[in-house]
Amino acid sequence: MIKVLHCVNGMNRGGLETFIMNVYRNIDRSKIQFDFLVHTDKKCDFDDEIIALGGKIIKIPTRKYGFLANRKVLEEFFNEYKDYKIIHQHLSSLSYIVPLKTAKRHSVPVRIVHSHSTREGGSFLHNFIHKWNRVFINSYATHYFSCSDLASKWMFNKQVLNSNSYRIINNGIQTSIFSFNKEKRNMVRDNLGLDEKFVVGHVGRLTYPKNHEFLIDIFNEYLKTEPNSVLLLVGDGELRSQIEKKIKDLNLENKVILTGKRDDISELLQAMDVFIFPSHFEGLPVTLVEAQASGLPCIVSDNVTKQVKITDNIAYVKLDNTISTWIETIFEFKKRHIRRDRSEYIIKARFDIETIAQDLQDFYLNCSHSKM
Known part of the structure; x- marks a missing residue:
């Protein structure tokens, strides 16, 4: 051996x-x-x-x-x-x-x-x-x-x-477990009490590279137009207290779910409606591959490698663009995106x-x- x-x-x-x-x-x-x-x-x-x-x-x-x-x-x-x-x-x-x-x-x-x-x-x-x-x-x-x-x-x-x-x-990734499943989506959303809400999601450590504070700013602005929305943040890290303070300062306690560390990422991705990833820097994020497999539309910063664009579910936005640009991209996906399994793309791209x-x-x- x-x-x-x-x-x-x-x-x-x-x-x-x-x-x-x-x-x-x-x-x-x-x-x-x-x-x-x-x-x-x-x-x-x-x-x-x-x-x-x-x-x-x-x-x-x-x-x-x-x-x-x-x-x-x-x-x-x-x-x-x-x-x-x-x-x-x-x-x-x-x-x-x-x-x-x-x-x-x-x-x-x-x-x-x-x-x-x-x-x-x-x-x-x-x-x-x-x-x-x-x-x-x-x-x-x-x-x-x-x-x-x-x-x-x-x-x-x-x-x-x-x-x-x-x-x-x-x-x-283990492609099969991230494949989109409508029944599983409905079950997870019901368990989380999300009902008919629009769920903005993110998976990642609560650390500087992931840029959670900017993500919260995007969501806070989006909420002014779409009040029936929730931000689902999956992960933990050294910036948790700082992020919790920002959520409290913006009066978003009832609109943001901080799950902490989870081992059921595949199920939580099913519950989301859009995946926002405004990173300062990255290698190649596994979570973006997983999100694409589940059919999620992904809006990511231009600091993320284009190699992670495996499907047409990804839109890149410059990090120094205005928040309104990020929100407009969310609305563009809402108009045209149909959630379906994209696992065949992951396999074909050798991920x-x-x-x-x-x-x-x-x-x-x-x-x-x-x-x-």
Whole structure:
């Protein structure tokens, strides 16, 4: 059996973590097993499932406890566990690639760096380190994955992008569970008490990149014309209290539903009528693939890669456009959009997770065998 060591911050419910789990559920685990090197001492959303699927979770200290402590634990880990032939590090920036560097020193033959974003907020030092490592990433990684063209340009230099070791890996989904189902939609809406309301929806962590405050401004303005509407926000994060304050300041407590973390995203998407995604920056959002599969019209910022436009359900709006432009786009969809299943588009565009999991499985097996 081949063991793949995935290096992440933690396995909470988010875009890149959901992608990894989607792959993990669909690979042949008699041939390949995933283990997880995580930079947190807290229990994460997917930990129980990882253990149930046969994986291990190895916790190491983050850099906030000191660079030397972080490096020392990594050195001890690779000294003890010498059976890993593949390390797969998932990143939003190159400001922290110590696991890759350590893996190279310990002669791990396959070292994958995987870009999942087009930017990451951080200090001047973090941005400087990212740019520095971008120049020299070829010295530490052997293979380079990315979720989109924009994420590739952010993470990799031209030499990498022109190499045979670079590839784009689509953020795939379990297409069948997101297919539009009218009966399920009616049931979910009834359970949520939405009745005949028009539901503006969003799925994502309550963090700066997702731009929830602007989304609330859009909804607040839309509500003046369409008062029988509700904003459904699915997710949680460090900005929750700030977002709750904004909702209260605008007197929207009875018009906004904050669900927190949920594991029934496929059902909640059924309940929505339009999906708004005004992100500051993104890699390739899994939730936009899921929303399209369910037939939802999606209105997204122009900072999101065009690669995620799999169906004709997506309209792009410049983030610096007026709120009225976003609202006009909602009305345009309301006039012409007919909700129906679009899962065949997802499969044809090779965003179905079964296809992607098989491709990654073949890659891991071929790499491992060639390095033995």
